[in-house]
């Protein structure tokens with residue numbers, strides 16, 4: 001049983017974010033709806049958690065009548081307004097001592113979730129599980145999709161939040177490069193590689209997962225951002241970090257990803273630290289594939305979220321030794 005340092009009364013606050021505005025494929029807004037329909041709340045309750053969930057956010061009210069590109073960035077006003085509301089929800093759960101569990105939706109939502117976490121816990125660190133680095137700047141992005149950019153805004157790469165992008169002036173870039181670590185990368189754009197290098201950001205690609213094994217990689221990732229194991233942890237998990245054979249129904253799949261167990265191990269191991277305060281499960285898009293693939297992707301999203309809340313494997317092993 002994990003002892004939680006920052007969570008009171010084992011309560012999880014679910015922030016349901018049906019949002020697809022950070023990328024062009026519709027359907028990712030149905031991810032959180034399907035994860036709840038599939039029974040995620042019951043899974044958490046069975047594990048002894050109290051769940052606070054007031055229904056999904058209704059983001060359509062934030063959609064501006066007109067939202068022309070700013071430079072290359074697509075739907076900047078919509079993304080900004082939505083993520084601001086998400087930041088407030090996450091912060092308010094954290095201030096009540098809840099574990100904040102955000103269900104996406106596309107990964108631009110991390111502009112909100114990470115902002116909310118750092119507003120409540122300025123000392124936090126961020127573990128980002130993804131095939132992509134999502135650290136493009138408004139200049140470097142080729143797609144203009146904001147789900148490929150959140151990390152550069154959160155870090156204020158090259159002094160990003162400037163006069164030109166006043167739309168995002170609510171966002172306080174509190175993340176520091178030495179508090180961010182990636183696991184699972186395998187599709188990083190050339191300018192993103194430059195940014196990672198320039199800021200000395202620690203990244204464990206699939207090469208490192210193969211070389212060292214997932215157990216060692218998680219330990220090294222924690223050593224990098226949380227050496228004394230005392231900082232609150234935000235885990236932002238894009239299901240495309242998993243191999244497409246495991247999570248096929250996602251907008252930007254990339255072959256050669258984390259296995260089912262590697263993905264779940266990350267959640268278990270981070271849970272075991274007792275330091276987890278905020279979790280994102282992102283980019284589940286239940287409209288892109290056949291029924292079986294959709295089922296696999298939605299259920300894997302639910303089980304990742306559940307294992308962030310309990311290290312079941314560890315108890316089972318202990319139990320078998322006890323017998």
Ligand SMILES: NC(=[NH2+])NCCC[C@H](N)C(=O)O
Nearest residue numbers: 107132136143145147148252
């Ligand atoms: N969250 C994601 N799925 N991001 C994919 C980003 C792909 C590409 N690097 C881009 O900036 O458009």
